Amino acid sequence: MSSDNANATGTILEYNDISLNNLLSNNTISKSIWSACYIAINRVNNTLYYLPNIENISDAEKNDISGQLYFIRGLAYFNLVKYFGDAPLKVAPTLSTNDINLPRKPVTEILAQIKDDLEFALAHIATNVNGRASAAAAEALLAKIAMYELRWADAETYATNVIEKYGLGLLSDYAGLFNSESNSESVFEVQYNDQDKNRMAEYVFPTSLGGRYEVSPTEGLINSFAAEDVRLNASFDGFADKPYCKKYHQISSGADRVYVIRLADMYLLRAEARLKQQASADLINADINTIRQRAQLEVINLQDYDALLQEIILQRRLEFSFEGQRWFDLIRNNLAIEILTTVESSDQLLFPIPFSEINTNTAINPEDQNPGY
C-alpha cells in the first residue's frame, strides 16, 4: 500500500495514511507490524531458552528446531529493519519486567546477528515441509539480505543455490500458485485453515462479494500488464467496476496461504544481482525470460543495463503484486522518491518507531525517533 500497487479504499483510515505515506507515530497499523515482529521474536527466544532442557530429543533434532526458530527470528528482524531501520535487538526471552528496556541497535548489528543465525539454520535444518522453515528458506532469506546489503556476488550465489540445490521448480501455470494445493515453487509460506484463519480475502474482496475492500489495486498497476500477460487475470478481477485482488479468495474459510518467498523471487533477484555486477546480458535476459515465459509473454533480449533494470523492476511489480515486495524493491533501487508521487523525502522511506515504544521504553527517547516524525 505504501507503493503504487495498492490503494486504501475501505473504512480503516489508518490504511489511508499508509497509502499516502503520511504516517504518524501512533499509526496502529505500523505499530502492529512492529509488535507482531517482536511477539514472534519473543516466542522464538522463549522456545530457544527452554529447548536445551527438553529431554528425549536428539541433538540433531534440537539443531533442526533451533535452525527453524532462527529463521523465524531472522525473518522478523529483517522485516523490522526494512520497515523501521535501527531497532532493539533481543535474543533472550522477556521473562520479567526487568529486561524490557532496550535501545535501538544499528541495522548492521542486527543483520550480522541474523546472518549468523541463518548460516546455522542453513547448516542444520533437516525438515523440508511446505509451510515450515527449510534450509532453502534460510538460503533464500540470506539472498534477500545480501541484496539489501548490496553484496551482489553473495546474493547471486545464494539465489543460484536456492534455484538449483533443493529440487524446487516454477509452477508452469501462474494461476495455480493461488489455489489451495501446495507446490514446489513455494520457498516459505504461512499456511492457514478454517480454524487458524486469516482475513486477507475479506480485506481485498469488494463488499458485493462479502469483503471489506480495504485494499484494492491501483489503475497504474492494472495498466502495467500487457494484454497477453496471464498474471493479470490470475491476480485481479472486477475490472469493469471495482477491480480487486483475487490472489486471496477463500473469504468464508480464510484459508488462503500467504507467500513469504517464492522461487520466482530468486530468479529475478539473481538477474538483478548479476546486473549490478555488470554480468553478461544474456544471463540476465535468461532469468527474466524464465519469468516472462511463464506469464505467456514473449522472450526479450535487451542489452542495455538500464532497460534491463527497468524490466526487472517491472516484472517484480507484476509477478509479486499484493505479495508485499514492491515498496522494498523501489527503496532498494533508490527509486521510491522518483516513482511514488506520495514520497517526497527520504524520511518517508522508514516508518516511525511506534509512539507506544518511545513512550514506554526508557532506553529510547523521543529524539531517537526516525527523522521526519
Added chain:
Amino acid sequence: MATQLEEIVVVGYGSSSRKLLTSSISTIKAEELAEYPISNIDQALQGKSTGVQVVSNSGTPGGGISVRVRGISSINAGSNPLYVVDGIPIITGNYGQIGFSGQTINAISDINPNDIESISVLKDASATTIYGSRASNGVILITTKKGVAEKTKINFSSYYGVQQVGKKLDMLNAREFMDYKNEASIAAGGLPVYSQEEIDNNTIDTDWLNEVLGTAPIANYELSASGGSKATKFYVSGNYFTQTGTLIGTAYERLSGRANLDFKVNERINMGTNIGISYSINDRKEGDQSLNSPLANAIAMPAIYPVYNEDGTYNDDGPFANPVSIGNLHTNTGYAFRNISSIYADIKLMQGLTFHTKWGADYYNLREHTYDPPTTRQGGKYNGLGIESSANVINVVSNNIVKYFTEINNKHRLNALVGYSFESYQHRSSYLRGQDFPNENFQYIASAATITEGSTSALDRGLNSFFGEVKYDINYKYLFTLSGRYDGSSKFGENNRYGFFPAASAAWRISEENFFNLDVVNDFKLRASYGLTGNDGIPDFAYMNLYSSGANYQFNPGIYPSQLPNPDLKWESTAQFDIGFDLSMLGSRILLTFDYYNKQTKDLLLYRPVPPSSGFGSYISNIGEMKNNGIELLLAAKILESDFKWGLTTNFSLNRNEVTKLYNDQPIDQIGRGENSVRVGYPIGIFYNYESLGVDPSTGDIVFKDVDGDGVITENDRTIIGDPNPDFIGALTNNFSYKGFMLSVELQYTYGNDIFNGTRRYIESMKGQDNQLRAITEVRDRFLYLPICPIIFSRNKCSILKTNPLNLFRQIKPFKRKQTSTRHLPDATMPCNYQGFMAATQYWPPSCHQITPTQQVPFLNIMTLA
C-alpha cells in the same frame, strides 16, 4: 427503629451492644425487612442504611445488582462489598457465562430475605479491618433467624401482586413513521419512500412496546416454624417465590429451605448447624445492547411491521428481529442450586475463656441453557443455535477463635479474641456452543450438527488468615478497640504474599460524665477510628508468568508467553478515617447518628504499558490512587406513641470521589457507550465527551463546543459534560400503626447524578432504520442537512469522528438528565435509581420504568398461627 441503645449488633466474629460500639455500623432488623415484599438481600439494603447505594444493573427479575458502601474505591478490582452469612463469607457476583450484555445473574439473589434476622453493614475501618484484604468495599454481615426457648410458633405468610410498567416510551406510529421517512428521503434529494396511497391504505400499526411489556404477577409463600427447649432450639422454613418480569419471556422462581439448629450439649459445650439451600430458575432475555433483545428491538422496530403473518407465523420483515418472536421462542434460562451451610461448636475452656470453631461451605452450581430455534432471526442464521454451560463453585471456610473476657473491679472490662481462618475456593466451568439443529424438538447440544465452541476452566484459590481484636473500656465511658488481620492469599505476588491490616478506634460516652447533666439527652457518644483495609479483587494468577494455548503453528497446538509476571502484585489498600457521634434524646424517642469519613485508596490495579519490543503490551500493577470522603446522617424519631403510633426515619448520605493518581496520570477514556472516563482530579466515571450547544437551525446538525478555540473540532475539544455520581442520596420512611394495623411509606431519593441515556442515540438520531421518539417530530428543522458539514474535523487526530462526520454528529450525543426516584408502599422491587458508574454505561431506555417494574402489590393475606 434502626438504633436502640441496648440492641445487640452483630459485628465481625462476634456481637456487641450498640452503646459500646466504637465503630460505624448500620443495622437492619427483621421487622424492617418485613415492611416490604422484597425478593433479595440487596433490595433489603436499599434506603435502609446510610452510606449504602444500591444500583440495579437490569430490570430482569433475579438480575445483577451493584452495592456500593461509601462510594467507589476501585477501578479494576471490583467495588462490591464482602457478604458474610452466619459467619461464612459467601460467593457473590456473576458466574453466568452467557452474558448477553448486562443480563447478569446475581449469586446472592439465592438467599431468602425472610430468613434474615439482621443485617449489619460494617463501614469504617475499625469495623471492617477484621476482614482484612477483602474489607475495603465494606462488609455486610447477614444473620439468619434462630429458634428461641419457647412454645413452638408456626408462621405462614404469603403475598400476591401484579406489576406493570409505569411509563412507556412514546414512539412514532405507522403513519408518522412513514411521513418522517418520506421527509428524510426528500431532504436527501431522493423520492418519497411511501406513496400517499400506501400511507392512506396502510392498516398495520403495531405498538411494539405494548406487545412485549405486560402485567406480571409476583407471589411469595412462606412457612416457618421456630421454638425449642433449654437444650435444643430450632428454626425451619420453606419458601417459594415467583416473579414474572414485565418484559415478555422473563421470570424468576426460587424454592428455598432453611434449618437452623442449636444444641446445648452440657454446661461447657454448645453446638449447632445452619443449613440453607435453594434452587432458582431464571428466565432471561438478551440485554439491551443486543440486536436480539426483545426490549431494544421493540423500541427500535417501526410500527409499520406486523407481529404475525396472515398464516400465524411471526413476521420478520422488519429491520430488526421480531421482538415478540424472540420473547416467546428464544430460551435463555439459568438454573442455580445453592447450599450455604455450617456447623459450629462453642466450648467454655475456663472462666472467661471460650473456644469457638465453625466450619462451613458455600456450594453454588449454575447451569445455563439457551436455544434459538431456526424460526427466530438469530436461530435462522445458524439453523438453530444452542449454548450449554455450567459453573460449579465451592468455597470451604473454617473459623477458629479463642475469646477471652475479664472484668476488673467492676470498672475495667477487657474483651479479646484471636483467630485463625482459612478458605479454599474451587471454580470449575464448561461451555459449549452448537449450531445446525434438526428441528425445534431437539434443543440440546447433543442434537447440534456443528459444535462451534467448547471450553472448560479450572481455578483454585486459597486464603489463610490470622486475626485478633481487643476491646477495653473503663466504666462503659471510655471505650477502646484495637483490631487487625494478617491475610495471605494465593492471588498475591510472592513478594507480597501476606498483608497486615490494623485499625484502632475509641469512643467517649460524654453522657456518662458527671459534668454532663442535660436531662433531655440520655446518651451521647463521640467516636473516632482509623485503619487499613484491602481489596483483593485482583484476577487470579495475575502476578504470574503465564503461557497460553492458541499459538498454533502449522495447525499443531502451540503455547505462547501471554503474561509478564509481577511478583510485587498485591491488594489495593484503603486507609480510612472516621469520626462521628451517636445521640439519643427524650428517652430514646429521638436518635441521631452522624459520621464523617475520609477514605484514601492507593495501589489501585492498573494495566501498565510496556515497550512493545518486549513482546508484550502491558502488565497489571498497583499504581492508581483515589479518595472518597463524605458524611452520613441518620435520624429516627418516635413522634406519636399512643395507640396510634407514628415513627419517622430519615437518612442522608453524601460522598465525594476523586481519582488522584493514574499511570503517568494518563486518563482512561471511552469506557462503554456512555464514554465514561477516569481522569485525575475528577470523580470516577465522569462523562467526557463533546459538549453539544444545540442544533444549528440552518443545518439541523448538532453544534459542538470548540473547547480549545482552534476552529476545528478535534478530540481535544472533549470536555466534562456530566458526572454519574450522585450529589447525595437518602430515604425518608414513615411508619404508622394502629392496634396491629401497619402502614409504611417510604421515599428514596438520589440527587444530582447525570445519566447517560443510550437509547436516545438511536431513537432521536433521525437516521437508520430505528423508529423515533414521537417528541422528535417537533424538531421542525430536522432535515435541513447541508451536504458538507460546517465543522471540519482534522485528519489523524480524531479517528472516531473521521469516517462520516455527518452521520456521527447525531450519534455522539450525550444527554444530561437529573433524576430522583420514589417508592411508596406497596412497591415491591427496585425503583429506578440506577445511577452510578457501572449502570451509567448501560444502554438504558430513557424512562427507567421500561424494564424496571413499578409494581402495584396488594397484600392478599398475612396470617400467623400461634
